Amino acid sequence: MARPNARNLLLDAAERLFAEHGISTVSDRQIADAAGNTNHSAVSYYFGGRRGLIEALLERHQSGLEPRRRAMFEESDSLLGDIRSAVIPLTSALAELPTPSWRARFLDQALHDPPTAELLRSGPLGNPMAGAVARSVVQRLAHLDANVVRARAQLTAQIISTTCAQIEELAERSGEPARWAEAGIFLCDALAGLLQAPITSDMATGNSRPDV
Numbered sequence: 337m338a339r340p341n342a343r344n345l346l347l348d349a350a351e352r353l354f355a356e357h358g359i360s361t362v363s364d365r366q367i368a369d370a371a372g373n374t375n376h377s378a379v380s381y382y383f384g385g386r387r388g389l390i391e392a393l394l395e396r397h398q399s400g401l402e403p404r405r406r407a408m409f410e411e412s413d414s415l416l417g418d419i420r421s422a423v424i425p426l427t428s429a430l431a432e433l434p435t436p437s438w439r440a441r442f443l444d445q446a447l448h449d450p451p452t453a454e455l456l457r458s459g460p461l462g463n464p465m466a467g468a469v470a471r472s473v474v475q476r477l478a479h480l481d482a483n484v485v486r487a488r489a490q491l492t493a494q495i496i497s498t499t500c501a502q503i504e505e506l507a508e509r510s511g512e513p514a515r516w517a518e519a520g521i522f523l524c525d526a527l528a529g530l531l532q533a534p535i536t537s538d539m540a541t542g543n544s545r546p547d548v
Contacts, residue, residue: 343382345371347396350379350389355441359390359449390452397439401425405465415476416528420520422469423496423527427520430500436508444501447494477531484535492527499523 349370353362364379364386375381383389404425412418430440446452470489477485499519507514 342371342373342378343392346373346378346382346389347393351393351442352438354393354445355438359445359452364389387455390446390455393442394446394456397429397443400429402465404428405469409465409469409472412472415473415531416524418469418472418476419492419524419527419531422466423523424520426496426500427516427523430504430514431516435511435513437504440497440500440504444497447497473531480532481535485531488531488533492530495527495530496523 346367350362350367353367353370365376367389368374368376368378371378379386379389383392405421408421408424409418412421430437433439446456473489474482474485503514503516503519
């Protein structure tokens with residue numbers, strides 16, 4: 337069996353430490369130590385610094401999602417189909433990881449870490465298919481107020497991220513593989529209900545909008 341190279345060992349160590357402790361609290365030296373690298377400047381050497389490391393982590397995850405999402409989205413003919421094309425490729429990718437894994441918890445930390453979240457939104461790793469899915473969802477819900485739909489779409493991203501992180505953590509504690517296929521179906525059904533729910537407040541008039 338081939339021995340993991342130093343770059344992959346650093347990626348694995350960073351993903352685990354970021355997932356467990358948060359992105360901003362982990363130092364490059366801690367990552368090198370956890371990877372068994374005696375060069376405490378290894379992150380700078382292999383990735384050019386912290387930003388390069390995070391970009392490499394995100395690219396490692398996203399590169400496998402884009403073709404899966406595209407294939408499912410091209411077959412979608414409904415709101416539920418759109419939601420499935422956003423969720424199922426993610427849960428399928430997480431199912432392919434060994435137990436324990438830290439990918440979902442790292443992604444959740446990334447979503448809630450302002451610099452990393454900004455990198456996701458405007459950096460070179462933008463996910464075109466995620467944007468296409470989001471636009472299709474908005475179009476299918478054109479009968480609802482656009483402000484409400486956008487707020488609900490933001491909420492769905494947080495629900496997916498937090499739920500997957502919790503499932504992954506529970507799998508680590510129990511030692512049992514997570515039931516990602518069932519989780520994906522449950523999330524799709526729940527999010528379809530959330531996005532299509534009737535509007536009962538004055539949000540539709542623009543008088544209020546939750547911060548999500």
